[in-house]
Amino acid sequence: MKKNKKHIINTEPAEANLFSYRKYAFTQFKKNKPAWYASWLLCLIIFIALFASFIANDQPIYAKYRGKNFYPVFSQHWLIKSIFNTNAVDSTINPETGYWEKIQFDITDWRTLELEKVIWAPIPYSPHKQDIYNNDFASPRSKQYMKNAQGKIVESPWFFRHHLGTDALGRDVLSGLIHGTKVSLLVGFFSVIIAAIIGVFLGSMAGYFGDNRIKISRASFWFSVLGIIPAYFYAFHVRRFVIADAFADKIWWGCVQLLFSLFIFCAIVYLFYKAGTLLKNRFFAKQVSLPVDSIVSRSIELLNSLPRLILIITVSAIIKERSLLILVIIIGFTSWTEIARFVRAELLKVRVLDYITAAKASGLSNRQIILKHALPNALAPVFVTVAFGMASAILIESGLSFLGIGVPEEMVTWGSMLNAGRQEFDAWWMIVFPGMAIFITITIYNLIGEGLRDALDPKLKN
Amino acid sequence: MMLLVSLMAFWISASAPGDPVEILTNSGTAQGSSNNISVKKDIKDSLRNKLGLNKPLFYFSLNSLAECDTLHKIYDKLTRNTLSRLTAKYGNWKEIHAYYTAILNLQQKSLSLSADTLLLRCAADSADLMQKDEVNNSLNQIINETNSLLHTYEHNFIQTKIDSIKNIIYDQNYLNCFKAEADNLSESYMQMIANSTGWKNYVPVVRWHGLNSQYHQWLKNILLKGDFGISYTDGQPVITKIWNKFLLSSRLIIISIFLAYLISIPIGIASARRRGSWFEKTTGTILFMLYSLPGFFAGTMLLYWFANPDHWVWFPEGGSQPIDIDLSQMNFFERFAYQWPYMVLPIITYTYSSFAFISRIIRVSMLEVLSQDYIRTARAKGLSDNRVIYKHALRNALLPVITLFVNIFPAAVGGSVILETIFNYSGMGLAGFDAIRNYDYPMIVSLFTLSGFMTMIAYFVADLLYAFVDPRISY
Numbered sequence: 001m002k003k004n005k006k007h008i009i010n011t012e013p014a015e016a017n018l019f020s021y022r023k024y025a026f027t028q029f030k031k032n033k034p035a036w037y038a039s040w041l042l043c044l045i046i047f048i049a050l051f052a053s054f055i056a057n058d059q060p061i062y063a064k065y066r067g068k069n070f071y072p073v074f075s076q077h078w079l080i081k082s083i084f085n086t087n088a089v090d091s092t093i094n095p096e097t098g099y100w101e102k103i104q105f106d107i108t109d110w111r112t113l114e115l116e117k118v119i120w121a122p123i124p125y126s127p128h129k130q131d132i133y134n135n136d137f138a139s140p141r142s143k144q145y146m147k148n149a150q151g152k153i154v155e156s157p158w159f160f161r162h163h164l165g166t167d168a169l170g171r172d173v174l175s176g177l178i179h180g181t182k183v184s185l186l187v188g189f190f191s192v193i194i195a196a197i198i199g200v201f202l203g204s205m206a207g208y209f210g211d212n213r214i215k216i217s218r219a220s221f222w223f224s225v226l227g228i229i230p231a232y233f234y235a236f237h238v239r240r241f242v243i244a245d246a247f248a249d250k251i252w253w254g255c256v257q258l259l260f261s262l263f264i265f266c267a268i269v270y271l272f273y274k275a276g277t278l279l280k281n282r283f284f285a286k287q288v289s290l291p292v293d294s295i296v297s298r299s300i301e302l303l304n305s306l307p308r309l310i311l312i313i314t315v316s317a318i319i320k321e322r323s324l325l326i327l328v329i330i331i332g333f334t335s336w337t338e339i340a341r342f343v344r345a346e347l348l349k350v351r352v353l354d355y356i357t358a359a360k361a362s363g364l365s366n367r368q369i370i371l372k373h374a375l376p377n378a379l380a381p382v383f384v385t386v387a388f389g390m391a392s393a394i395l396i397e398s399g400l401s402f403l404g405i406g407v408p409e410e411m412v413t414w415g416s417m418l419n420a421g422r423q424e425f426d427a428w429w430m431i432v433f434p435g436m437a438i439f440i441t442i443t444i445y446n447l448i449g450e451g452l453r454d455a456l457d458p459k460l461k462n
Numbered sequence: 463m464m465l466l467v468s469l470m471a472f473w474i475s476a477s478a479p480g481d482p483v484e485i486l487t488n489s490g491t492a493q494g495s496s497n498n499i500s501v502k503k504d505i506k507d508s509l510r511n512k513l514g515l516n517k518p519l520f521y522f523s524l525n526s527l528a529e530c531d532t533l534h535k536i537y538d539k540l541t542r543n544t545l546s547r548l549t550a551k552y553g554n555w556k557e558i559h560a561y562y563t564a565i566l567n568l569q570q571k572s573l574s575l576s577a578d579t580l581l582l583r584c585a586a587d588s589a590d591l592m593q594k595d596e597v598n599n600s601l602n603q604i605i606n607e608t609n610s611l612l613h614t615y616e617h618n619f620i621q622t623k624i625d626s627i628k629n630i631i632y633d634q635n636y637l638n639c640f641k642a643e644a645d646n647l648s649e650s651y652m653q654m655i656a657n658s659t660g661w662k663n664y665v666p667v668v669r670w671h672g673l674n675s676q677y678h679q680w681l682k683n684i685l686l687k688g689d690f691g692i693s694y695t696d697g698q699p700v701i702t703k704i705w706n707k708f709l710l711s712s713r714l715i716i717i718s719i720f721l722a723y724l725i726s727i728p729i730g731i732a733s734a735r736r737r738g739s740w741f742e743k744t745t746g747t748i749l750f751m752l753y754s755l756p757g758f759f760a761g762t763m764l765l766y767w768f769a770n771p772d773h774w775v776w777f778p779e780g781g782s783q784p785i786d787i788d789l790s791q792m793n794f795f796e797r798f799a800y801q802w803p804y805m806v807l808p809i810i811t812y813t814y815s816s817f818a819f820i821s822r823i824i825r826v827s828m829l830e831v832l833s834q835d836y837i838r839t840a841r842a843k844g845l846s847d848n849r850v851i852y853k854h855a856l857r858n859a860l861l862p863v864i865t866l867f868v869n870i871f872p873a874a875v876g877g878s879v880i881l882e883t884i885f886n887y888s889g890m891g892l893a894g895f896d897a898i899r900n901y902d903y904p905m906i907v908s909l910f911t912l913s914g915f916m917t918m919i920a921y922f923v924a925d926l927l928y929a930f931v932d933p934r935i936s937y
Contacts, residue, residue: 233524233666241547302466304869305917306910307876310894314906317898395756399880402758403895415758422762422884425770435759443754450750 025380028455035451038444045441049181056123056175060110064117065103066092072105073121111160114149124160125172127179127412131162135170137427138162165429167420173429176412177437183413184441187328187397188390194332195393196386199339200375206296206340207347207378208370212289219284220276227272235265251325296344300337308334312396313405322408327400331393339385346378380456387449391442398438414438467914468684471907472677520677522670528553528662540613547615552658561654564647568627569608571643572601600630600637617655624648684911691904695897700908704893708912711882711889714805715874718812722870723863726817730824731851731859734832746825752818757877761811761884768807777803780886808885812877816870820863828859857931864927871920875913 030036048055059072070090091102111124125131131138133145133153140163144156156162164173216224236243239261247254279285315330316322350356351374359369400406401415402422414434421430528549548558607627614620624647631637631644683689690700729749733742769779781804792800831837832855840850878891886892890909897905 229524229668230666233526234664237524237526237666238550238663241550302470305872305914305921306467306470307872307913309876309879310909310913311876313879313895313898314910317901317906391754398756399758403880403883405898418759418762422765425766426772428766431759431762431766435756435763438756438759439754442756443751446750446754 025455029451032451032454035447035454038447038451041440042444042448045181045444046185048178049185052179052182054121056125056127056172056178057121058110058124058126058129059105059108060115060118060120060124062117062119063110063113063115065113065115066095067116068092070103070105072110075105109147112147112149112151120159123163123172123175123178125162125175127171127176128410129171131166131170131172133170134162134166136168137424137430138166138170139427140165140429164433165427167417167427167430168424171412173417173433176417177414177433180412180414180417180434180437183324183407183411184394184397184438186324187331188394188445191328191331191335191393192386192389194329195336195389196339196382198333199336199385200343200382202296202299202336203340203343204347204370204375204378206293207344208351208366208374209290209292210348210351211291211293214290214292215287216273216290217277217279217285218288219279219281220273221288221290223272223276224269227269231265231268231272234268235261239264251323255325255329293344296340300340303334303337309396309399312400313403316400316406322406324407324411327397327406331396335389335393338389339382342381342385343375343378346381347374350374350377381453383456384449384453387445387452391445391449394438394441394445468681468911469677471910472680520671521673521675522668525667525669526553526663527665527667528555528659530555530559538612544613544615548654550663551615551660552654553660553662554654554657557650557654557657561647561650564643564650565608565611568640568643568647569605569612571640572604572608575601575639597636600634603630604637604640620651624651690908690911693897693905694902695900695905700904704890704905704908704912707888707890707893710887711875711878711891714808714812714887714889715871715878717805718809719816719867719870719874721809721813722817722820725813726821727824727860727863729817730821731828731856733821734825734828734859735847735851737829745821749818749822752814753822755815757811757815758880758884760814761807761881764807764811765884777807780804781888804885804887808881808887811881811884812874815877816874819870820866823862823866824859827862828855831855831859834858860931861928864924864931867927868917868920868924872913872917875916 053076054061054073057073057076059076061071061073063070063072068090089102089104091100093099094101110118131146133147134156138144140161144161145153146156146160148154162172162174164177166172167176239257243254243257243261246257276284311334312330316327319326347370356369356374359373364373397406398413398415398418401413402419404416404419407413407416414437417430417434418438421427421434424430526549529546530549545558545562548561549555552558604627607623607630611620611623614623624644628644628648631640680691683691688701690704692698693700693703729745733745736742765779767773768776837850837855840854845853875890878889879895880891881887882889882891883895890912894906894909896902897909
């Protein structure tokens with residue numbers, strides 16, 4: 001018993017003294033007050049984006065009409081629709097005539113119905129809904145009108161006012177801001193994920209292997225180079241119409257087909273590579289090094305030397321299809337260079353350290369060393385770049401929508417609202433509020449990025 | 463490197479949608495509304511020859527055995543698409559070509575014969591008096607169906623179209639003269655399906671075109687003659703069009719980068735010197751805010767405040783110079799006197815974002831340098847604070863800023879698209895944006911190449927500056 005207790009006492013301080021880098025970084029991050037508050041604000045923004053249709057919606061969350069209960073908001077989303085089995089159309093009996101009357105949720109103006117009980121969304125407007133009584137830029141301070149349940153046009157009560165005004169078509173700005181959060185966050189998040197995947201992969205290859213660590217036989221090298229031709233042929237040329245049709249059908253399906261083609265491409269090149277290893281002739285089997293680092297560095301330079309915005313605009317002009325997915329992919333594919341550069345630099349430092357040599361000596365494969373031992377130590381700058389990358393992705397997306405390209409026309413985003421405000425200078429609310437929304441979001445990401453940098457890299461902290 | 467950029471630019475222009483010749487002829491000959499199709503076709507053909515569009519795209523091409531190597535000579539992109547889809551399906555170019563010529567024959571014949579001639583013929587043949595519009599109607603139907611056949615590649619649709627053409631022709635006596643072509647068409651289609659050699663699609667063939675390719679011609683024109691081609695929108699040579707815009711833009715960019723460095727270096731130094739003071743804290747916060755402030759928002763706000771009759775009309779609303787005054791006769795200073803109000807707001811917008819960025823970097827690098835041993839040594843020697851900072855620390859602290867120069871330059875060129883659109887400043891960015899909206903690809907390509915080239919220059923300048931600041935580096 002006594003022995004046991006002693007054992008416990010002995011272990012506890014040992015665990016407490018164990019230096020945990022993660023814990024240290026977290027406490028450092030928490031000490032940085034602006035960054036800490038910014039991350040809470042980010043959570044709030046994510047919350048707004050997730051529940052946008054519950055926060056701003058012209059359909060009530062719950063309504064009782066002619067003795068029947070409705071949950072219109074729940075019927076909008078396909079996921080909720082399938083869970084709760086609700087329809088977007090319902091019908092009631094008109095007590096005066098005795099006939100069934102159909103209510104289609106999305107085109108009904110719920111405010112004109114004599115509802116017995118109702119729970120509105122906090123902002124009772126949808127971003128696309130045009131308000132004919134307050135169109136042509138209703139100011140937040142001016143008189144606003146609405147049709148009430150008695151069918152009369154009255155001045156809007158406080159709850160039904162457009163608190164941040166409307167645009168030319170009478171669409172509510174506040175509601176647009178709230179729903180625009182979704183677009184901004186989605187673009188920021190997914191394009192950075194794409195960029196991070198490409199950047200970490202290429203960066204670690206370049207940094208770890210350098211120019212002369214991958215050695216393949218001469219035959220394999222030339223076979224692989226030769227193999228690119230048939231690989232391209234079978235993967236992309238033969239399947240070009242399959243891919244084009246898939247893209248015309250559904251964009252995600254096109255992406256799947258494209259990935260499949262990429263798989264075929266890699267498989268064929270790999271086959272040629274393997275075929276090259278079979279040649280045992282002295283000339284063919286001579287080892288040559290593959291200049292991975294040079295290739296990656298050159299392509300980083302190439303991509304950096306082109307103005308990114310012009311590149312993105314050009315590509316999105318060629319792909320006439322406007323869609324969020326394509327925009328995300330384009331931004332992702334053009335912004336991996338920063339991450340790749342950092343990862344490469346870190347791995348160049350890490351790969352000569354003793355523990356990597358030890359890992360190699362103990363017979364671990366390159367893949368294991370990179371993934372388990374080298375990369376985790378190089379990820380700190382990646383997190384920092386990811387935070388800054390989100391800010392710049394959001395900036396690019398809003399800049400593109402500001403120019404009127406990129407996202408689909410009917411999609412309300414912060415940038416497109418700002419663009420509408422630019423056309424009509426009297427409507428200051430169309431400039432100030434969306435602009436502030438972009439500004440605040442970017443500030444939040446930048447603050448978090450700074451905080452992460454200070455927390456993760458104690459050397460940089462001054 | 464430049465070659466890669468040019469390759470990429472060329473690839474973009476080649477894969478761009480829309481036929482340049484169509485655009486050019488539509489924009490160029492808008493005033494002369496000659497409806498004569500054959501004249502138009504001649505013009506188009508000569509234009510194609512001039513632009514070299516009847517040549518293969520690249521030095522070599524990778525095709526399947528089934529495909530013909532002269533497909534690029536069919537200009538209509540939709541027809542080309544149809545034919546290559548048919549090839550991908552049936553894999554017998556000979557039969558497909560026969561089918562294609564059968565369609566063309568029918569089309570030619572139906573276009574060449576008018577209702578009158580048909581009526582004349584049938585007046586001799588039959589006693590019925592035909593209604594002219596009825597004849598016209600069925601003739602038009604044939605023309606429509608044959609035209610749409612050129613753009614159809616799905617079996618069912620082709621079948622119904624051929625059937626309907628045959629029905630029309632066999633129904634009416636006066637369309638007898640089309641029978642041969644229609645039969646030929648359906649016969650050739652049957653042949654195409656019957657003799658399909660799909661396996662040929664899976665045999666890769668590399669064809670060598672040599673120097674007789676579009677890319678070679680394009681590259682040659684640029685390198686030897688400095689000729690980037692002609693703009694699709696107005697037929698002007700791109701290079702003269704771009705050069706003026708480039709001057710306008712580069713003026714903005716260079717002034718604002720210069721200003722940014724001029725402001726940010728003292729700010730960065732000052733905030734590094736007074737570490738922890740209120741000065742450092744406030745400038746730090748302001749700089750951070752400016753850094754996060756999107757340029758297009760700031761630009762719009764500036765316009766809203768300073769170029770708006772409701773507030774102040776200090777600066778003009780947009781443009782690059784007064785419209786009603788001819789500036790071409792004046793000397794530089796007089797011209798500048800008229801132009802500067804148009805440049806103030808864009809320069810402010812350009813400058814603030816980069817100077818916020820630069821001064822933050824300078825501050826960090828200055829702090830790093832100030833903690834070094836040799837600075838402590840210099841202080842211990844009793845040197846004055848100014849001497850330590852400006853003589854010993856500044857040069858080393860400037861190193862990372864020079865690297866920035868390389869990044870700021872392309873960013874400024876790219877950012878000019880948005881800013882010049884806001885201020886309606888007719889520089890390179892606005893030209894590029896207009897070009898993209900009008901699918902003016904020679905413009906886009908040369909813009910692309912030019913900005914890549916300018917970045918190269920920025921790299922070079924940065925290298926020179928490195929050598930100037932850091933004596934350890936020498937070339």
